[in-house]
Amino acid sequence: MRKFWKWMLVLGSLLGGLLLGVPVAHAQGVGYSILPLRPTNQQNRKVTYYDVHVKPGQRQQIAVVIKNTQSQPQRLQVQVNQAVTDSAGVIDYSQAHPELDPTLQVNMPKLFSQPNQTVTVPADGSKEITLGYQVPTTPFKGQLLGGLYIKQTQPGKRTNKGRIAIRNLYAYDVSILMQEGASVNADLHMHRVGVSQDNQHRLVYANLQNAQPGIMRSLSTKTTVTPMGSTKIVLSQNKPVQMAPNSNFNYQLPWGNTILKPGKYTLHMTARNGQHEWFFVKNFTVTQKETQSLTPANPRAKHSLWLYILLAIIIALLLATIAYLLYRNHKNQQSQA
Template identity: 45%
Template sequence: MRRGWKVLLAIGFALVTMIGCLPTAWAAKTATNNVGYTVRPILPSNQMSKQISYFDLRVTPGQTQKLQILVTNTSNQSQKFRISVNQAVTNDNGVIDYSQLKPKRDSSLKVGIADVFSQDSMQTVTVPANTQKRVTVSYTMPSKKVRGIILGGIYVAQVQPNSEQASGRIMIKNAFAYAIGVSLQEGATVKPDLKLNQVVATQINARNFITANLQNFQPGLLQKLAVTARITQAGSNQTLLSQQQKQLGMAPNSNFNFGIPWGNESLKAGNYTLYLTAKSGDQQWQFVRNFTVNAPTVKRLNRHALTPTQPNYWLYLLLILLIAVLLAIIGYLIYRNRHTHDTK
């Protein structure tokens, strides 16, 4: 009898394990890695707030200044780092990004990081084991007053030699990186402002999307942005697609593509209307845009689109049936065991 119980428990455990392995939505935990180094800014006297850990500087026309960061190698071996000062842009996740070495310049950007920081700001430094090194970058503001904020970041990328060589030179690849923001401001703060550019059908990671390009055309930082979008057939009020995102951010004078997933069905040609609302603090923007998805675009995108995996409902039903049978057997054995004891 005990052996029978052990077998049933083993079967039950196996079924529960199988259920746990079925495809479901889940959140992955990111392990905290010891990267072996730290980076911090050495804040100058024109820092507007000493309570923040990035360069937030009040500057004047024509001003030249050297900025320093302290790179500390906490590992037991020498490490190499690539230092660059990059323009702040907005990536398509609605996140301000300092990692792009030569990003595409936004059409509204008049004076950017590359216009004020010297070319020798890009450098590679080696820091011996368990030591610190100060790294200096310098900028010169234009002689004419600049409106709003120039935003970028000092990007420190840990690099390591690859075992492979190409053309007699060691190939370098990034291992980990830090970004320290750099905000340069001469006058009053400028409010951000949004406009809607093109709306197109495209593909992201082999999935069909409608993307709406949003542009912050002012030299002001846009934070805690919430965007709600829906798409209808032209002339109809019935929502075909919708998407909502919160806590987005946009760098000054930047743009990004707000993506609206097409869903599980194939893309269809036709005339559509986008309704998009964006909110940040006391500012709000509303856009309505008609757009067309033509047949050649549909054919090209659908040819390469991945079909979303559909859940295997028969597998779920089979497992539920097996569990029900298992529970019935366990119930029967419990009943028979008690009945046997009662008759003795």
């Protein structure tokens, strides 16, 4: 009987680990902080990012202080990246080599003499980093937008037990906004529309382009998909997005569990940004080949559901076995009395 309970305890522990998940490592703290130093030509001194008024051909530097709060030196990568718009409709400064929009006239990293460098900050110390740049001699309209992106470079270290200790690598980004004169009017375009897949999620996408050198900070969108020639809505979404100057991205409308059959459809979108409003209507076709090539939505969720059902059955059988053994043991004790 003791052996039985021993095996039950071991099996119960294994099942508990499967159901609850066993953490094998703990994430450490950020380990450092940054302080952007405002230059003399900072326009808005209330913001924490670089908002500089520049002149054609001007040479200048921006500076940032990195403070290391760890008891060992840290190697950090400091880079200037062009601002783009990611697939979630958010301005992204983290990409070192993004795909640039054809309307972009000035690539911000090219203005800097050292747009990518690795620095070492001493233990429990700080270091000031300066980055020099030169404004194009030809005047530009609107806004140039990039970002100072600072990230840790140390990978996880091997522990004494031979396992890898998982450590998060933390990053900071600070906007760099340059402007010479007046702002420009917003100009939004919609290009190709179709179906696609991202991270095993089926979706309808619409490529949106901000064709002017101006930031679209609060762009509200209302999107529906109908069969062509019908008013029946098969997909819909209301979503706020942001767009970097002279950038484009694939606006994503999740397909989810809706069965979008092969056929012809129409995407309708209304987009508003302050005083500006745009209306788009685009027809697109979903082919039989496309529907077959797209995996079902959330296949992992289905796998997880079957796993939980299997574990529930195993636990139920174990409980039934334990109840039967306890009942039989009780009967044996009564017969021996």
